[in-house]
Amino acid sequence: xxxxxxxxxxxxxxxxxxxxxxxxxxxxxxxxxxxxxxxxxxxxxxxxxxxxxxxxxxxxxxxxxxxxxxxxxxxxxxxxxxxxxxxxxxxxxxxxxxxxxxxxxxxxxxxxxxxxxxxxxxxxxxxxxxxxxxxxxxxxxxxxxxxxxxxxxx
Amino acid sequence: xxxxxxxxxxxxxxxxxxxxxxxxxxxxxxxxxxxxxxxxxxxxxxxxxxxxxxxxxxxxxxxxxxxxxxxxxxxxxxxxxxxxxxxxxxxxxxxxxxxxxxxxxxxxxxxxxxxxxxxxxxxxxxxxxxxxxxxxxxxxxxxxxxxxxxxxxxxxxxxxxxxxxxxxxxxxxxxxxxxxxxxxxxxxxxxxxxxxxxxxxxxxxxxxxxxxxxxxxxxxxxxxxxxxxxxxxxxx
Numbered sequence: 238x239x240x241x242x243x244x245x246x247x248x249x250x251x252x253x254x255x256x257x258x259x260x261x262x263x264x265x266x267x268x269x270x271x272x273x274x275x276x277x278x279x280x281x282x283x284x285x286x287x288x289x290x291x292x293x294x295x296x297x298x299x300x301x302x303x304x305x306x307x308x309x310x311x312x313x314x315x316x317x318x319x320x321x322x323x324x325x326x327x328x329x330x331x332x333x334x335x336x337x338x339x340x341x342x343x344x345x346x347x348x349x350x351x352x353x354x355x356x357x358x359x360x361x362x363x364x365x366x367x368x369x370x371x372x373x374x375x376x377x378x379x380x381x382x383x384x385x386x387x388x389x390x391x
Numbered sequence: 392x393x394x395x396x397x398x399x400x401x402x403x404x405x406x407x408x409x410x411x412x413x414x415x416x417x418x419x420x421x422x423x424x425x426x427x428x429x430x431x432x433x434x435x436x437x438x439x440x441x442x443x444x445x446x447x448x449x450x451x452x453x454x455x456x457x458x459x460x461x462x463x464x465x466x467x468x469x470x471x472x473x474x475x476x477x478x479x480x481x482x483x484x485x486x487x488x489x490x491x492x493x494x495x496x497x498x499x500x501x502x503x504x505x506x507x508x509x510x511x512x513x514x515x516x517x518x519x520x521x522x523x524x525x526x527x528x529x530x531x532x533x534x535x536x537x538x539x540x541x542x543x544x545x546x547x548x549x550x551x552x553x554x555x556x557x558x559x560x561x562x563x564x565x566x567x568x569x570x571x572x573x574x575x576x577x578x579x580x581x582x583x584x585x586x587x588x589x590x591x592x593x594x595x596x597x598x599x600x601x602x603x604x605x606x607x608x609x610x611x612x613x614x615x616x617x618x619x620x621x622x623x624x625x626x627x
Contacts, residue, residue, distance in 0.1 A: 269513050272488065272536030293450065293488055295469045308473060310466045313450070338450050338469060338536065339488040340511045379463035386464065387455050 240265055243344055247288055249319045249368035257361050264350040268343045276321075276335035276343070283323035283331045286348050289314050292341025296320060296333040308334065312376065322369065324348025325355065397422040397521050400441060402434035402471065403449035404457040408490055412447055415506050415539065422521050430455055431467040438475045438482055445521050447485045448472050476533035483524040489538040509540040516540060 240262040244250040250261060267290075270276060276287065279299050287294075293315055297308040311333060314320045323331045325348050355362030399422055401412045409427050416422045426441050428434035431454045438446050450468035451457075458464040472484045485508065509516045516538075524535065 271513055272511060273534065295450075295466070297469070308470065310468075310470050312463060313466045315462070336469065338486070339538065340513055376463070382458060383464045386458055 240344065243288065243290060246317050247319060248317070248372055249288075249365060252364050252368065253361065257358075257364075260354060260361075261346070261351065264347040264354075266345050268345050270337045270341045270343065272337050272339050272341075274337045274341075276337065276341075277331050279331055279334045281331050283321060283329045284348050285321060286319060286324040286346040286351060287321045287335075288319050288344040288346065289316055290342040290344055291316060293338040294320065294341055295336045295338050297336060298333055313338070319372070321348075325352045395421060397445060398425045398441070398443045399423065399521065400426040400428065400434065400437050400443040400446045402428040402431075402437075402446065402452055402468075403490065404429045404451075404453050404465070405449070405490075408449060411506070411539075412487075415508065416447070416521065419521055430457075431471040434471050435474055435478070438479050442479055443482055445483045445485060445524060446472075446475050447487065448475075449490050450486055450488045451491055472534045480533065482533075483521075483535065484533060485521075485524070485535045485537050487537055487539060505542045507540050507542060508537050510535065511538045511540075 241255070241258040244253070244258050244261055244265075250258060253261065270292075272292075276294065277283070277285075279297075293313060295310045296312045296314065298311050300307045300309055314335075320335060321331065323329055324346075329348065351365075355365055397419070399416050401409050401416070401424055403409050403412065406429075409429075413424050413427075416424050422445075425443060426437040428437050431452055434446070434448065434452065437443075448468050448471050451462075451465035452468040452471055453465045454467040454470075456464065468486055472486045475482055475484050507518045508520070509518050518540070519535075519537075
């Protein structure tokens with residue numbers, strides 16, 4: 238599968254034209270991680286956006302728990318999903334920690350170059366941001382359902 | 392219960408998954424399941440109270456309730472594993488990442504004997520046993536990120552053999568078919584060649600008969616010189 242095809246499978250870039258997919262593909266590279274590896278840490282500078290090609294990644298938030306620090310999983314990323322959105326959203330600092338639950342293959346997208354492209358080509362930027370909104374809305378809906386179910390139990 | 396038994400707690404919200412995991416544990420000599428949990432809260436309670444040697448946790452473990460078609464309700468596996476390591480450091484935690492990828496359906500065909508625990512590294516898959524977990528340096532902060540893997544089954548080998556036999560038979564049939572096609576193409580040519588050969592043969596025989604008749608006619612009833620020589624030579 239070519240990089241353009243990988244991008245097209247993803248909800249975020251699926252509506253882009255072939256030429257635009259090619260422009261985004263130029264700012265990508267592939268990277269593999271072992272299971273258990275940390276891809277990025279909460280609080281670190283966000284320079285890269287990730288598209289998961291293979292594997293499974295947990296996104297964890299750090300919570301203070303007395304003197305200790307506790308991590309709570311907010312979401313699990315599966316194939317063809319994007320994570321690390323902080324790379325294209327100011328102030329470009331990761332708000333979660335990403336941990337590989339399985340051996341994972343990532344398509345790494347240069348966040349700065351993508352942000353610049355979205356600013357220069359507003360049509361492309363609009364389509365990508367619409368994709369972001371769809372993903373966030375879907376996740377918010379899932380969160381509501383989980384919250385409701387757990388409140389009804391407790 | 393023997394003191395060297397490996398005491399195991401299982402955690403998954405799917406009874407079927409727990410059943411498969413129990414079979415995988417019990418096929419290992421000396422390993423026993425001492426508790427099963429359907430969510431994170433119960434898994435933490437069990438491990439705190441029972442202090443097992445090993446806890447096997449499904450990555451897709453819900454905190455409280457797993458909702459149908461809501462993946463976000465099943466994200467508690469990693470947190471549970473990390474909490475167990477923190478609260479009971481002597482417990483080795485195996486976090487299984489691929490229980491939602493159809494491996495359980497294939498397990499029904501393979502049986503527990505066909506399933507192994509592996510660490511799926513980038514370069515290769517490394518099988519391990521629960522007994523091997525103690526004292527290992529490759530534990531990532533007390534958690535083993537692992538998968539279930541199916542061994543190659545005998546039925547699969549038979550299937551492969553059948554496929555290869557089918558491929559050979561198919562190939563051979565195609566070859567015979569092409570030979571027949573080529574042979575049929577050559578039939579008209581063969582007929583012409585044979586007919587030509589027959590004509591040449593008949594022509595030669597006719598020529599021989601005509602030549603003999605001509606010699607007899609030319610020499611009257613006298614034997615031909617070469618025939619007289621032949622008679623003398625044979626009498627010597």
